[in-house]
Amino acid sequence: MPSLCCKSKGHDNFASSTATNQYAPNTVIEPVHLDISLKFGNLKEETMHGKVTLTFCHSGRALIGKDERSTVVLNAEQFEDLQVLGEGVTHTYDGHHIQLFWSTPFEQSSRREVTITYKVEEPIAGLYFQKADSMIGASPLWAITDHETEKARYWLPTVDFPAVRTTLTWAITAPEEYTSLANGSFVSQETKDGLTTTCWELKHLCPSYLICFAVGEFVSVDDGEVDGRPIKYFAAKGYEPADLKRAFDKTPAMMQWLQNKIGVSFPWPKYYQIALPAVGGAMENISLVTWCDTFIQDETNSLERKYLTDLVNIHEMGHTYFGDLLVIRHFEHAWLKESWASYIESCWLEDNVSVDHFRHEMLENAHSYFSECQRYMRPIVTRKYDSSWDLFDMHTYPGGAWRIHMLRKRLGDEAFWCGVNQYVKEFSGKTVQTTDFQTCLERASGLNLTRFFDEWVYSKGYxxxxxxxxxxxxxxxxxxxxxxxxxxxxxxxxxxxxxxxxxxxxxxxxxxxxxxxxxxxxxxxxxxxxxxxxxxxxxxxxxxxxxLFSLELAADQDILINMAKNASDVVSRITAYTELIKKGSRPLLKTIREAIQIEPFYGVRVAAANELAKLNSTLSLQILAEMLDNEKDPMAMASIADACKIRDDLMRSAILRFLERPSLPYRAHGAALMALGYQRNPEDLEYLLRVAQDDGAIGQHGIVRSGALKALGYHRSQEAFNYLNNRVGSEIGLEPMRARPQGIRALQHSAEWQEDRLKKLAVESIAQSIRSPHPIVRMHAVGALASLKATSVCNAIASTRHMYPHDDHSWLNRQLKRLQDSSPVSEGLRADKDKIEKLEDRVKKLEEQLADWMKK
Incomplete structure (x- = not known):
């Protein structure tokens, strides 16, 4: 599956009608070093005082016009108390850009320093402070940065695009009870008058989106060294060190494997990883990788989550070479980092787990990409987009990973990895674009890859x-x-x-x-x-x-049966089960029932379960219920339970049996609760309400509670609606960073089936969260209101634009367009949905009667 650092697009067209081609900035005069001094008091104040000295130089080999050698524009959003000092420099500031003007143009190789002092208070992005309700059961204080794609500008004066890279020195001053971390090597630490100043230095060139620091009350785990490079993991106090170590324990082995795979020594002086609630997914900052704390896992959570965590771990580490050491020139080349990091995940599986896991991962990648292509298609490399964030989609992650894999197969392993090695060595410390990668592969193999790149990279589709x-x-x-x-x-x-x-x-x-x-x-x-x-x-x-291709296979059923039973690769077996189940005949389903019981790979069983659910016949659901009864692999349990979200008495009985199992893994438990909610049986409501309110059944990171809340949303009863509406509308009771987003979505699902009076109450409750200080809560609320076609709050949502960083504005624009183009869900539409479901129930009952008649 794709890495969680990917951001879901959630729209039907990649670029709006007003999207234009976007280009990297000029770099005639550019910063080459940042000396960053930051001061913090009590982190509850959400205030930072900054002093940054930027060293500028002329980057060209020859001089051009005076104007281009006399001015630079820095990104700097909403700074206060701004002062600019430097010899011969003046400036203007409009709240978004600091424009510097020198009275004397730069000459070749000349360097000049400019010092900027400022204050940042409650920044809307880039620098995130702990909120009082960010965590369950703990409230340590911390602050951390998270920049991709263009969010460094909300606390740091810089050219906030990847083409510009600098070395860094840090001096972070904070109360002595706090730990301060940053990119690079540790230099020194000094405490005076209750304040500690910690200094770090990064000698490698670093783009703004990879600059990172964290300050706060942390717990840490030391995991030794690899080739002299220290490895440590950090999280907010309150987490168990054993859970932190469990999440990241494969890091040392991954470092050894990765540098051997690429053939280039690991370049960073340390490899630290820190997990905090404010981080979205995971981020590959140079030598200080940041994670969402939901990746921290206890023993139960690890049964389901460790596999994915390992993939994200090697994904972010893969960026060491693809994205960090070799930086993309501009965002249209994002596949050179994200597609590569995604493909490194699969290569890790191939070399360290099994070929079956590798092939299954690549199939999942293909399906994720195909699914997005049903909504929109775009070339892998394109300059036409609304926001740089929009490029971080399933085309770039799994779609691009498949392009790299096809290149590997076309060249063969020896030529491919030789070309990759030369690509990394040649462009180490430089920016890259797609033609650079193509040239290195052509040089290593002797092949002309122009047609491949024309069709697979610069054209749409597959x-x-x-x-x-x-x-x-x-x-x-x-x-x-x-x-x-x-x-x-x-x-x-x-x-x-x-x-x-x-x-x-x-x-x-x-x-x-x-x-x-x-x-x-x-x-x-x-x-x-x-x-x-x-x-x-x-x-x-x-x-x-x-x-990479999608396949519609018209073959005799005997051929397909033999494929399902005997094919040596998981992809062929999944293809066979898919085609057999589509045929839907009773004899074939009976054959599938026998074969699937002995299928050794969990991913094939999950794929078959999903196809049986789509078929939705009496016998297919019987087989699905048996699969849920028999499944023991935590990697499959949640997915098969999720496939059981079909209203059927047989399904309900199987789900109830499943929920009686002791010590269910959290996601399996949550998925089964949601499937039970789908049954809409009045007898289950008391149980679902009890789980939703049971503080002893939250599950790590609120996973089980989230499942219970969603289950209540699917239940559609007014009593469940009332409960959800009260919880979402309350100031307390749902943790914002965990259960509240799921509660909002659950209320949305429930409201869609209520009368207009109740739907309006839900809109009022959800609308209270559109100004939440938690971005994830805010975005879930806006998405839910758009799904409810709540046109009455369109202006209110538009008024929150100032709360979003500019690279999220295209997302907000799409939600507003959904609202502007919609009308409220009418009773007639709701009645049509009910009619369709009742008709499906009647068809199923007739099918059951026919099956009983045939048995007689």
């Missing part, structure tokens, strides 16, 4: 392949016809030039292979002649997983 299988018993020959159906030149969706291998097995266990080459034609045919007296048995299309 191959959608329809595969037809035919067997002629007379000729004892198999015929395959593969067709790309996605071609749409008007929308820049090309025919993709690629080779796809086909592997076929007969009943004598002879294996035949052939290759289909797409070049200029959308449809390609190939034949396989079988040995005498041999019959078709099984097939695999792209058996080694070399190419």
């Amino acid at each position: 191959p959608k392949i329809k595969a037809q299988y035919e067997y002629s018993k007379t000729d004892n020959r198999v015929k395959f016809v593969l067709t790309q159906t996605q071609v749409d030149e008007a929308n820049n969706i090309p025919l993709f030039a690629t080779d796809i291998e086909i592997e076929f097995t007969d009943d004598q266990n002879h294996v035949y292979t052939t290759r289909v080459t797409f070049d200029r034609d959308a449809s390609v045919t190939t034949f396989i002649n079988l040995n005498d007296k041999a019959s078709p048995q099984s097939l695999r299309i792209d058996p080694d997983g070399k190419v």
Whole structure:
């Protein structure tokens, strides 16, 4: 699955009609070093006093006009008490930009210093202070930065774009009870009059979005060293060190593996990781990686969460080379860091877990990308966007990771990793763009990759392949016809030039292979002649997983059954189960029932469960209920329980049995509660309310409570609605950083099924959170109100624009457009939904009666 540092887009078009091409800034005069001095008092005051000395130099090899050599614009949002000092420099400040003017233009190689002093109070982004209600059961004080993509400007005067990189020195002064961390190597620490000044130094060039510091009351874990580089983990006081260590314990082994994989020594002087509530997902800041504290895990949480945490851990570490050591020139090249970090996740699985896990991860990546493509398609590299944040989507993360994987398979491992090694070495400490990566791979392999990059990187879409299988018993020959159906030149969706291998097995266990080459034609045919007296048995299309495509496979059911039972790779087995379940016949489902019980890989079972839920027939639900009863793997339990969100008596009985299990993992517990809420059975309401109010059943990070709240939203009863409305509308009772966002969404789901009077009450309750100091609460509230088509609060939401950083404005604009284009949900629409569900219930009952009749 994609890393959690990805931000969901939640819209149907990538760029608005007003989006324009965006470009990296000029760097004639640029800062090359920042000397940062910060002072904090009591962190409750949410105030920072800053003094930053910027060293500027002329970056060009030759001089250009005087104007370009006499001025620089710095990003600086909402600074107070601003003063600028420097020889021969004047400035203007409009609350967003500090424009510096020198009376004498810069000459080549000349350097000048400018010192800026200022105060920041309650910044809206970039620098986050602990809120009194940020954590469950603890309230330590802390402050931390989180910048991507353009948020450093809310506390630091800088050129806030990746093309500009500086070295750093730090002096952080704070009350002596606090710990201060920052990028780079520890230099010194001195305490005087109750204040401690901690100094750090980073000698590597660092873009603004990777600059990071943290101050506060922390617990820490020392995890030794790798090649002399200290490794430590930090979290807010109140967390158990054992839980912190459990989350990140593979870090040393990952560092050893990664530098061996890339062939370049780890460049940073230390590798610290810190987990705090204000961080969104995880962020790869140089030598000080930040995490959301929900990744900290106790033993129960670890059963479900450790796998993902390890992937995010190696993802962020992968940025050491792809994004930190090699910095993208501008945001259109974001895939050179995020796609690479995502692919490093899969490579870690391949080398350290299993090929099955690697193939399954790549399949999940493909599905995430395909799902987004149903809403919008864009080239992997594009300059046309509304906000730089918009580029951090499923095209960039899993979609781009697949492009890198295909390049690896096209070049072969030796040439590919040789090219990567040279790419990292050649551009170490520099900025990169897509052509740099292409050139290094071409140089290592001798291949011309222009067509690949034209089609896969600079065009939209991916191959959608329809595969037809035919067997002629007379000729004892198999015929395959593969067709790309996605071609749409008007929308820049090309025919993709690629080779796809086909592997076929007969009943004598002879294996035949052939290759289909797409070049200029959308449809390609190939034949396989079988040995005498041999019959078709099984097939695999792209058996080694070399190419990204979606597949519609028309094959005989016996072939599919053998694939499901015997294919050696998880992708072929998932493909077979998907096609078999779509057919939906009773004999096939009975075969699936037997086969799925002995399927060894959890991901195949989860995929089958999801397809059985989609089929939604009597027998498919019986099999799904049995799967829930039998599942023991924590990696699969939550997903299979989630698939059971179907209103059916059989499902309800299975879910209740599942909830009776002792010591359920948290996510499995929460998913089962939500599935129970879907049943809308009045008898379950008391139980769901009891779980939602049970402080002994919160689950680490509120996971179980969140599931109970969502379950009440799905229940649709007025009593559940009243409870949710009271909880969301109350000033106390729901932790803002944990359960409150889920409570808001639960209330939204419930309100959609209530009469207009109650829906208006829900809108009023949710609207109280649009000015929450917690960004995650604010954004959930706005999203819920947009889903409820609450046009009455459109102006109120618009008035909160000042609370959002500018790189989130495109998201807010989309929510406002949803509201402006909508009308309230009418009783008629709600009645239509009820009619559809009642019709589905009637169809299912008729199917059950028919099945009973056939048994007689």
